[in-house]
Ligand code: ADP
């Protein structure tokens with residue numbers, strides 16, 4: 186090596202030793218109590234121990250320690266890093282890093298090292314070192330990681346063998362899916378779903394509601410089952426119900442999502458609904474036939490009058506027109522009721538729905554000496570609903586009320602705002618009421634006290650209201666029955 190460089194090095198080494206003997210000496214008792222190894226390093230990286238902790242951590246007495254550098258004490262795997270941190274410190278920057286060193290007795294020790302430059306008269310003459318023994322902390326951390334991994338393994342096993350389809354997702358990404366989930370969407374390899382976006386598998390109509398639920402679960406709340414539609418890998422749409430629970434996956438917050446196939450349930454519901462609709466249509470038919478006969482008789486009479494009278498009176502035509510309209514209205518409601526209907530959600534006036542239902546049911550009501558009134562005191566905004574399904578609900582309720590009043594009476598339908606966001610519809614009759622012991626059973630499928638009853642009317646009505654996110658409440662006394670329904674506006 187060039188002699189002048191050697192001279193500079195020696196000069197700096199002298200400065201360093203003076204610095205230790207001089208300025209640093211006053212701290213020696215302070216260093217002495219420290220459990221961390223405190224040392225300095227010269228420009229070539231040779232150690233100069235400053236406290237007894239150096240011997241405890243590295244295992245070498247001060248004399249032997251001062252003949253060593255990181256080259257000797259740092260493990261091979263960490264050496265490159267340790268040296269690069271040392272050189273960076275020599276360039277004037279504070280460094281902090283974790284690495285492993287080999288104790289003189291061969292033991293591997295985890296240390297956290299801080300290196301920073303020693304500056305004297307604006308010249309860097311060496312590096313300070315503080316090495317903290319973090320073996321225990323590291324071991325504890327390792328044990329914890331192992332434990333977490335084991336727990337995750339158990340969790341994975343449970344999920345993998347769950348009969349429900351389970352998907353674990355973080356934000357929008359699917360991190361894990363069990364075999365049931367894979368089959369549900371019609372996949373063969375997990376790679377077809379893992380890593381993909383959850384919204385790839387959702388009908389876009391549900392995106393908004395799912396987004397809101399994701400937000401809730403991400404703040405630690407559990408959200409209960411809702412019915413939605415999935416898009417399978419082959420593009421087919423499928424009815425499912427899903428629920429999500431906050432979970433931890435790979436050490437990070439995630440969502441545990443349970444998915445159940447409800448295709449079969451939906452199909453049965455549809456069939457029940459249709460058979461009940463046909464039954465109701467059949468039961469109403471007698472009353473309607475009667476109701477239609479009256480206007481037809483009137484029309485016939487007027488037509489005969491008109492035949493004999495050359496100057497047709499416009500009042501006759503008006504009467505015929507209005508009677509024809511009534512027939513048309515009743516028949517179209519009846520047809521609507523018996524036709525199978527797909528879901529049709531749109532904005533509709535609840536009053537209009539009730540008036541249409543009244544038109545259809547009035548035939549039977551009049552036969553039974555029953556009067557149906559609709560009252561509404563405030564202006565009610567339109568509802569977003571399936572009009573035909575709601576009609577079905579009120580037909581069922583009015584039929585029940587008529588049947589509960591064999592001697593006739595009045596059925597009052599009141600519409601009012603329940604609160605800012607919902608409307609309440611109350612249907613009350615003066616019938617015999619529901620016996621206390623039956624109150625728990627009404628609404629269960631096939632529960633009926635009537636000879637020709639189906640026991641499906643209330644069940645289907647409750648189902649429809651539930652699907653509209655509304656509430657359904659029955660109260661009854663020997664003086665009559667009151668049904669209260671709320672529906673969101
Ligand atoms: P169904 O009318 O075919 O019997 P529902 O589900 O409509 O089936 O009603 C179930 C039962 O609930 C009826 O059989 C009746 O006992 C009772 N119920 C329902 N509504 C009323 C009512 N308004 N007044 C008295 N009983 C009622």
Ligand code: MG
Pocket residue numbers: 581584585642643
């Ligand atoms: Mg009924």
